[in-house]
Amino acid sequence: MYGTNVTTNSGSNNLEVMNFAIKYLAHVGNLVRANLPASGEILEVGSGDGTQTTYVGIGRERLFCVENDSRMQSELRTKGFVVAPEVSWFNERRFSGAYSINCLEHIQDDLGHLRSIRRVMLPNGPIVIYVPALPILYTSMDARVGHFRRYTKKSLCKLVKDAGFETVSVDYVDSLGVLVTLAYKLLRLKSGAPSRRSVKLYDRALFPLSRLFDLVAKKVIGKNLIVVAIKH
Numbered sequence: 001m002y003g004t005n006v007t008t009n010s011g012s013n014n015l016e017v018m019n020f021a022i023k024y025l026a027h028v029g030n031l032v033r034a035n036l037p038a039s040g041e042i043l044e045v046g047s048g049d050g051t052q053t054t055y056v057g058i059g060r061e062r063l064f065c066v067e068n069d070s071r072m073q074s075e076l077r078t079k080g081f082v083v084a085p086e087v088s089w090f091n092e093r094r095f096s097g098a099y100s101i102n103c104l105e106h107i108q109d110d111l112g113h114l115r116s117i118r119r120v121m122l123p124n125g126p127i128v129i130y131v132p133a134l135p136i137l138y139t140s141m142d143a144r145v146g147h148f149r150r151y152t153k154k155s156l157c158k159l160v161k162d163a164g165f166e167t168v169s170v171d172y173v174d175s176l177g178v179l180v181t182l183a184y185k186l187l188r189l190k191s192g193a194p195s196r197r198s199v200k201l202y203d204r205a206l207f208p209l210s211r212l213f214d215l216v217a218k219k220v221i222g223k224n225l226i227v228v229a230i231k232h
Helices: 009-018 022-033 051-056 070-078 110-119 140-144 153-162 176-186 196-217
Strands: 042-045 063-066 082-084 097-101 126-132 165-173 224-231
Touching: 009 196, 022 051, 022 097, 022 126, 022 165, 022 196, 042 110, 051 097, 070 082, 110 153, 126 153, 126 165, 153 165, 153 224, 165 196, 176 196
Parallel strands: 042 063, 042 097, 063 082, 097 126
Antiparallel strands: 126 224, 165 224
């Protein structure tokens, strides 16, 4: 199970609801694309239904997706993407860059998974990884969608190093999202499921403010982490 693609009904429903977070998805897409090479083939691992893929905006002629859910694979192909079920389907030292958005937290052996990505990348190629941050924020929603963990800066940088990459930068994203997630946790919302209405409200009213706060808070705190690293 990769990325925001989860095979449970609850996970699929959560993915569908989060697709209404248009400003958030666009911002994450911009952050990822800004750190990828402008030429060469790019690998995305954990493509889900391809919604976030379109916001990253890599041309279909050079983007290759990895997604192991058959229903999501069909959606990706319908949208014109080339998709494989596993990273191992690709030749070693093929890709100029790679990225993964909300994927590693779903994989028990995240180190082994990162090493498999490294094998298919060209030397000195960048990888961009976006994951949920701060274990203290782990809620019923994380459990509901199949998250094994949330990361700290230290644990994410160690993971990247152990997999054979050198960290270039690591920043938090969505500082105000920390308060919202804590509210969910403190109120002990059992379902852990955001509604379409609450997602739209946060996306339109609060996330633009969160982006402003991120300008000063990105080294200190945020609901997510983004790391840029280079293959040794």
